[in-house]
Amino acid sequence: MKDHDTAPVFRELDVDECRRLLAEGVIGRVGFNGPDGPVVLPVNYTMDGDTVLFRTGFGGPMDDSLDTGAAGLEFKIAFEVDHIDTAAREGWSVLVQGAAHRVTSEDELAAARDAAVEPWAGGERALHIRVVPTRITGRRVRGS
Template identity: 40%
Template sequence: MDANDGFRELDRLECLRLLATVPVGRIVYTRQALPAVLPVNFGLDHDGAVLVRTSASSELVSAVDGALVAFEADEVDAAAHSGWSVVAMGAASVVTDPAEHLRLLRTGPSSWAPAPREVFVRIDPELVTGRELVGGSSLYGVPFSS
């Protein structure tokens, strides 16, 4: 951490540990050649992959299957001017293996908006980055500006 910026870079294991503590993140993908961001509830698989359970007919499924995406989650304490943010980037794919789908029905995240036919989207992170601001005194009250 640079003494002047108040942030501490997080390693991959710290990032994954923090991701496992929050239920909602944002998936960043391309929609009609423009960046799109969608909040989703999620879970982590045993290997650190991000799992999202959603409707098989959702626009998200067709937009991200086989695409490179980013996934971001964070936690902020506005009163203490502290928090963290983690970004995982990698390939997204719909889980099509029947045995894997059954395993995820038991162990994966449940959808906050259940649908008649659900699928799991798996994001295998190639790059995971994060940073933490602990007890910061941010300029202008914006904790994550730099």
């Protein structure tokens, strides 16, 4: 793969294309600020309307940080999905930025369980999180 001096062709995806790609995915990565700086972890997710639902057991960092949100401040989070074909030197990624909320009502928890959101990122705790997007952006790179 050396000596590729041609620049890949890069374009922004519109929000409808981003939503379509989000709806097709199963695994994404969440990014948030933990006590030691930014954290990125994979999660299994599902879309519920325009919101992202995932279950996790990060342990302390996310749970603690969400308590800040409970005090009236939004807990900002990134949620990313991508598909990269290294052989073809092409790929896409979609980035959701928004506020993360604990899913606490019984109805919502039942819906999340029905959506079969499996935890990957950690442990046995079942912390259900909903991300309400404020910004959805995407990009596609094609090898040239």
